[in-house]
Amino acid sequence: MNKEQIERYRMLKLLRDLSTKVGRGTEFVSLYIPPSRPLGDVSANLREEYGTANNIKSRVTRNHVLDALESIQQRLKLFKEVPPNGLVIFCGAVPQGEAAGSEKTEIFVLEPPKPVPFYLYRCDSRFYLDPLLASLSDEKSFGLIAIGRDEAGLGVVSGKDLRVLDVMTSGVPGKVRVGGQSARRYQRVLEQLVHEFFVHVAERANKEFLGIPNLQGIFVGGPGPTKEDFIKEGLLDYRLRDKVLDVVDLGYAGEEGLRELVNKIAPKLKDVEYAEEIEAFEELKQMLFEHPDKVALGKEEVDKAFKQGLVKKLLISEAFDVPYLLMKCDKCDYEIFVRATERPSTCPACDGGISVVKEESGLDHYLDLAIEQGAEVQIFSAHSESGEQFLRSYSGIAAFL
Ligand SMILES: [Zn+2]
Numbered sequence: 001m002n003k004e005q006i007e008r009y010r011m012l013k014l015l016r017d018l019s020t021k022v023g024r025g026t027e028f029v030s031l032y033i034p035p036s037r038p039l040g041d042v043s044a045n046l047r048e049e050y051g052t053a054n055n056i057k058s059r060v061t062r063n064h065v066l067d068a069l070e071s072i073q074q075r076l077k078l079f080k081e082v083p084p085n086g087l088v089i090f091c092g093a094v095p096q097g098e099a100a101g102s103e104k105t106e107i108f109v110l111e112p113p114k115p116v117p118f119y120l121y122r123c124d125s126r127f128y129l130d131p132l133l134a135s136l137s138d139e140k141s142f143g144l145i146a147i148g149r150d151e152a153g154l155g156v157v158s159g160k161d162l163r164v165l166d167v168m169t170s171g172v173p174g175k176v177r178v179g180g181q182s183a184r185r186y187q188r189v190l191e192q193l194v195h196e197f198f199v200h201v202a203e204r205a206n207k208e209f210l211g212i213p214n215l216q217g218i219f220v221g222g223p224g225p226t227k228e229d230f231i232k233e234g235l236l237d238y239r240l241r242d243k244v245l246d247v248v249d250l251g252y253a254g255e256e257g258l259r260e261l262v263n264k265i266a267p268k269l270k271d272v273e274y275a276e277e278i279e280a281f282e283e284l285k286q287m288l289f290e291h292p293d294k295v296a297l298g299k300e301e302v303d304k305a306f307k308q309g310l311v312k313k314l315l316i317s318e319a320f321d322v323p324y325l326l327m328k329c330d331k332c333d334y335e336i337f338v339r340a341t342e343r344p345s346t347c348p349a350c351d352g353g354i355s356v357v358k359e360e361s362g363l364d365h366y367l368d369l370a371i372e373q374g375a376e377v378q379i380f381s382a383h384s385e386s387g388e389q390f391l392r393s394y395s396g397i398a399a400f401l
Contacts, residue, residue: 011112027065053123089109145205146252151170302399318381321362328357337365
């Protein structure tokens, strides 16, 4: 993970958090500003919305919307112009507890990694996150070919969704019994027809698959030896040939074959999804065996390595995404970063009083340190096999020095 990917990851995390916030009324403002929009136009539009909001019947909702619009105008003043990718702003009176009146105006100003495609002002009881979420998603895609002599299907699978791109039929007749001389001639004609069908399928596959951003690999399947023949002919574009991850035996070709193929490769897709994790975990085990002195294991050692500026790569579990406290002793220099649930009541060094300096997610804290020191980062999911093992065996944090 590089800096950009970490930023993207963080934005997704923030959006996940924003998606849980619900206003008491229709009073959460979402504002999408494309890069080309002059700030003056945005301001003018917001003034118009201010006028409209003045007519809201509920006094509380009205005030909340007006507050949000004012906060947004204030924030926009900090910009000389709209940033290169535009801006997305969420602002609303977020309830801080059960009681009515506990609401606090919160504002989130985001510069998305991809250009905002349209201008949009929306006032609702929730923030409108979908367009931003869609632009952040980097769900990996896989191309699928289910090919037989009589038909072929092309598809793409991302996440769990199969999209059928095309189904083609060859017109090649099934088994026909012809005797003698004509049998050989007939055979040649058949082979020519199959070859032409392969060319057609490959052309369609090249066109479709090369246009898929983030194509991670291709799976080819089908009944009998046809799929192998197809690959042997080398008709796929050179950029796609290396991406063929596996060839799978299927009962069917065409659309039905595609569905069968998705089911058969499901475990492999998971492996690919977590390939980076698996690789990092293997690297860790190997380092521990060959150069244990180049590895910091567990929170205490990693903290120390960060203090000494030695971290080259940080391995961290998502399980660290819980509240942590930075605490400082009131008397001595002792400083400690602990899970909020394990907060000490006195200084572990001198037994004096100890105070909280900062509260933040443990994951965020370590990501910041890694960015500061220019270290690479690998985040482990809490649910994958290697992620679970990493958490169990190495307490979910390690660093290469
Ligand atoms: Zn102390």
